[in-house]
Amino acid sequence: MTRDKTDKAILMAAFARIDVIAYAIAAGTVCALLLFGATAALLLKGPQYGMDIGRHLSLIGIYLPGYDVTWGGALLGAMYAWLLGALFGYVLALLWNLTHYLYITAIVVRAAWWRMMAE
């Protein structure tokens, strides 16, 4: 194998850009499943340690209006979680791409500057 090809492969693997939309969809789906799963687990287990069912998890309702630890709340929470997870994933992926873009731009500008100074 040629050294050029492996070097190119390293750069491609290390500096590949994240597909922002795909990342947002994946993050949203996982977040929705997690919140639905957590709510469902509490509902299936019933009250524990003498406390109301989902006393602490239902505090999420402060931030997500309408959410509570019921089957309806689980579905509503899943929808909220999908939106928030997708938004979070979108921002995270965008930041990752942006930091790389800025860094690579800085390298190119610096190289051009030094080349210009050398000439």
Next chain:
Amino acid sequence: MQNNTGNNPEESGVNRNLLNAAIRLNTLLLAAMFACVGGLTMFVATFMSLYRGLPQPGQYLNLLGVFLPGYSVSHSGAWFGLLWGAVIGGLVAVIFYRIYARSIESQVREYVASDRDDRDLLGTTLRLDGNYLGLALGAIVAGGLVVTTNWLVFRGTAEHSMHAILLANFLPGYSVSPVGSLVGGLEMFVVVYLVCLLFSWIYNVVAGLRSR
């Protein structure tokens, strides 16, 4: 997704200097990003809790002060939160990428073995390796659970840690004790690993469809 052949990197012709430099750079960028996100999240969450207008501001967020010395839901505590969020965010990013970066080498081998040379360097879309993503995130989350649980035991407040005990609802066998933390940590690792496999699969499928 990626096949790790287990070959010696030198024998496979991978430029170790370039690979290590790329990993160092990505680690640095990710650490800077996570430090900013972690610090700002703590800072904003603290002020949101202060000014949300509820009767007991920071009733639950204040509990973070058990793990983060100096932190409380107050103006000065928000600055401690900013500092702790940045430190922990940066540290998590470094540990995460150091583990995840092992997938880069197998991706390189796969690309070279595929005998393709048709991809645009700048237009390449990242493919996630669910296995390494799961290992990295699973290790961090499980390690975090073990450390925080044993910190509660060390402080002598294990029996009063009702919020931590509630984790047993999701992690059967978990308790605020050294053994319980190991059981919970193992279960947490498995859960996070599986979630990461799912996340990677969804991402790779959608990214693949969009790149066609």
